[in-house]
Amino acid sequence: MAYRRMLDPDDAWRTILDIAAVERGAADVPPPIVRQAPDWTLTVSGSEFRVEPPISPETDLLLALYIPYCTTLRRGFVVGHLGQSLDGRIATRDGASRWVTGAADIAHNHRMRALSDAVVIGAATLLHDDPQLTVRCCTGRNPVRVVIDSNRTLADGYRVFRDGAAPSLVFVAADKAGEGERLGAAEIVPLPRRGETIAPRDILAELARRGLARIFVEGGGVTVSRFLVADCLDRLQITVSPLIIGSGRPSITLPEIADLQQGLRPKMRRFDLGEDIMFECLLHE
Ligand SMILES: NC(=O)c1ccc[n+]([C@@H]2O[C@H](COP(=O)([O-])OP(=O)(O)OC[C@H]3O[C@@H](n4cnc5c(N)ncnc54)[C@H](OP(=O)(O)O)[C@@H]3O)[C@@H](O)[C@H]2O)c1
Structure with missing residues (x-):
C-alpha cells in the first residue's frame, strides 16, 4: 500500500485560517467544507470534521478546538480567556503573572488572537505586563489591540501605543476625553x-461599528468578569494550571449568591494543553 502523508499540525493550522477567512462571508447554512491535498482530505460540517487518513492527537486537538470558531461562530464571537492556578488566581497580589499557565496555553492565546479581529484587555494588564498582543507563536494576522482604561490612567509609553504592529484603541469614559x-x-x-x-455592550457595539466582530477578551480577571456579568461572552475559556499560588489576584469574580443553585453550570468542552487543562464554557449556543 502506498504511504500517505497525514495532515499534520501545520497543515491543520493553515487550513483553519483559510476556512476562517472564507467562511466569514459564507451563506447561512454552509455546505460541507472540503479541503484536499494530494495525501489527505478534510471534510467539515458545522463543528464536526472528518479526516482521511487518520491524524495525530495533536492535530485532532487543533481541529476540534478551533473549527467551531470558523464555522458555527463564523459571523462573530466574544470569547474570554483566563489562565489560573488550581486555587483560582491569575497573578500574585503585586501583579506578577508570568507564567501561570504553560507554553501550550500561551500558544493557544496566540491562535485565538489570530482568529480574532480584536483582542481586549483591562488597564491593569497593560500596566503590569506591557504585552504586545500580537501573533507570534503561530502564523496569522495581528488583531486590533483594545485597552479599557475608563479613568484614563495610562501613559503613552506602552508597546501597544508605540510599536505600530497593529492598530490600537483605548476606550475611556466620555468625561475623560473628546473625539479625535x-x-x-x-x-x-x-x-x-x-x-x-x-x-461591555457599548464596547462591543463600537467594535462592531468598526467591522470588528470576532473579539478575544484576554484578561485580566476584572475585565473578563465584567463581560461575563453583562452576559456578553459566547465562550469562556479557563485554563487551569497545576500550581497553587495561595494569594493574589482572582480569576472570575461575580456578585455574591445565596445558594449553589444560582451558580453557573454551562456546557463544557475540555482540552489538555500540555500539563494544563482548559475548560471551555459554552455560554451562548
Ligand atoms: N493569567 C492570566 O490569564 C492573565 C491574563 C491577563 C492579565 N493577567 C494579570 O492580571 C492582572 C490584571 O488583572 P486585573 O483583574 O487586576 O485587572 P484587568 O482586568 O487587567 O484591568 C482592570 C481595569 O481595567 C479597566 N476596565 C476593565 N473593564 C472595564 C469596564 N468594563 N469599564 C471600565 N473599566 C474597565 C478598569 O480600569 P480603571 O479602574 O482604571 O477604570 C479596571 O480597573 C495583572 O497582574 C496581569 O499580569 C493574568
Missing part, C-alpha cells in the same frame, strides 16, 4: 460612563 484624541499611536475612543464602568 490620541495616546502615542493609539486612538482614544470615548464611551458613555455607566455608573463606575463602561458597559
